[in-house]
Amino acid sequence: MKYFVCTILVLLFNANLANAEEGDAIAGKSKSKFCQGCHGEDGNSINPLCPNLSGQNQNYLEKQILDFQAGRRVDSIMTGISQGLISDQDAKDIAAYFSSRKPMVGFSGNKLGQNIFREGKLGIKLPSCASCHGENGKGRSDENTTFPIIGGQTRDYIAKQLRDLRSGDRHNDPESIMGNVARKLSDAEIEALADYVSGL
Numbered sequence: 001m002k003y004f005v006c007t008i009l010v011l012l013f014n015a016n017l018a019n020a021e022e023g024d025a026i027a028g029k030s031k032s033k034f035c036q037g038c039h040g041e042d043g044n045s046i047n048p049l050c051p052n053l054s055g056q057n058q059n060y061l062e063k064q065i066l067d068f069q070a071g072r073r074v075d076s077i078m079t080g081i082s083q084g085l086i087s088d089q090d091a092k093d094i095a096a097y098f099s100s101r102k103p104m105v106g107f108s109g110n111k112l113g114q115n116i117f118r119e120g121k122l123g124i125k126l127p128s129c130a131s132c133h134g135e136n137g138k139g140r141s142d143e144n145t146t147f148p149i150i151g152g153q154t155r156d157y158i159a160k161q162l163r164d165l166r167s168g169d170r171h172n173d174p175e176s177i178m179g180n181v182a183r184k185l186s187d188a189e190i191e192a193l194a195d196y197v198s199g200l
């Protein structure tokens with residue numbers, strides 16, 4: 001009997017550990033009611049400056065929430081929200097919920113944007129966006145904890161992030177990896193890329 005109880009305890013403990021590591025999408029659904037007001041019930045946002053979270057990779061989402069919380073990424077809206085409301089476990093659960101939704105999709109085409117996205121610009125050593133964000137911007141399965149999904153993200157949000165990364169207003173990217181890319185883009189190229197990538 002003692003052994004039996006012990007086994008049950010070990011099983012329960014392990015189950016809890018698994019939860020803590022992976023996040024609980026069902027709990028995350030109810031914990032994210034407030035977030036859904038801006039990011040949409042399934043993470044498909046209604047406001048063009050609010051990013052889609054649907055199908056975004058889970059570790060990336062969790063990292064961004066924690067970055068907002070710690071002040072590594074600053075935004076007039078998200079900083080306060082993340083500090084006021086979310087424990088580490090909430091962040092995991094909410095990230096698990098939104099990432100379990102159907103991947104974001106968009107519509108549109110832009111030739112200049114397409115070109116930079118697929119080919120980059122050799123002359124100025126700008127790697128293609130696809131080389132990090134994956135074909136169609138849907139992330140790279142081998143490295144999916146680092147590179148966010150951007151294909152199908154909302155247009156104005158993409159443009160704002162590229163401008164913020166270029167100016168340094170956003171600087172939570174590891175090794176300035178994305179800032180170095182954004183600093184090579186002109187305003188016109190940012191608009192073209194936002195147009196194209198949001199349509200993927």
Ligand code: HEC
Pocket residue numbers: 032034035036037038039049050051052053061062064065074075077078081082085086094148160161
């Ligand atoms: C009042 C509207 C609003 C609410 C409510 C809100 N957000 Fe946001 N969220 C935003 C905006 C706007 C941005 C874009 C910030 C920027 O431009 O950098 C954002 C960005 C994010 C990002 C970054 C996404 C990415 O692709 O990098 C995450 C993750 C996020 N929010 C999670 C949450 C969570 C979790 C909640 C609920 C606890 C929440 N948000 C509630 C408006 C909101």
Ligand code: HEC
Pocket residue numbers: 051063116117127128129130131132133146147148149150153158161162172173174177178181193197
């Ligand atoms: C060398 C790799 C690399 C290349 C090339 C690259 N990116 Fe990124 N990008 C990243 C990483 C890593 C992040 C996540 C930074 C973080 O953790 O905050 C990112 C983040 C982003 C974001 C913010 C996503 C969000 O949800 O907030 C956008 C938008 C973006 N990249 C667009 C582009 C575009 C457009 C190009 C091509 C011009 C490009 N990237 C090329 C590595 C790269």
